[in-house]
Amino acid sequence: MMAPEMVARRFARNALVAVVMALVLLACGGTGPYVWVDSLPSSASGGGDVLIADGDTLNIRVFNQEPLSTKERVRADGRISIPVIGEVAARGKRPAQLAAEIQDRLKDIVKVPSVMVSFEAGAELKVSVVGEVRNAGVFPLDHGANVLHALAAAGGLTDYADGDKVFVVRKSLPQRVRFRYTDLRSADAKSIAFQLAAGDVVVVE
DSSP states (O other): OOHHHHHHHHHHHHHHHHHHHHHHHHHHHHHSSSSEEEGGGGGSSGGGGGOOTTTEEEEEETEEEEEEGEEOOOOTTTTTEEEEEEEEEETTTHHHHHHHHHHHHTTTSSSSSSSSEEEEOOOHHHHHOOSSSSSSSSEEOOTBBHHHHHHHHHTTTTTOOTEEEEEEOOOTSSSSSEEHHHHHHTTTTHHHOOOOOOOOOEEEE
């Protein structure tokens, strides 16, 4: 007989999965038709679309200005502190966008400043994986993770999964993005180049 605490943990996990599934069904209803990943423009497939989040560690380099260069962790208020110029809002911005803002603020201090911002280390992003996978749930993944990484975290596909019906639901995209599992496994360039973002939901039918 299963111990009461094990029953409680299993119930909590099943409740979480049920909630995620309900949200996915609602989301899918509003996303309209799907689009195959190989039809997406490169700007929509991740990569340069990765946004800075709380907990990310940023490497800020000011060319030929070592005292102004720094490594900063984004605080819970979404801000970082830069030498000389002080507080800067970082959350929700692309690295290139933040670099341009820092550059602009340095113009009164440095003649023709050149700034580069990159991720030193990222906070884990959380992605939901539901449907015909062995262990549905919400999984922490590294920045740069793709759909195959998410499926691996969920234990892979079940025997009942349709490998041609793997979808990603993302709030910022008007349509679901469709993948073939065989393309992911064979390292198809477009399929593996699609980087997941925090809040994405991977659905396997």
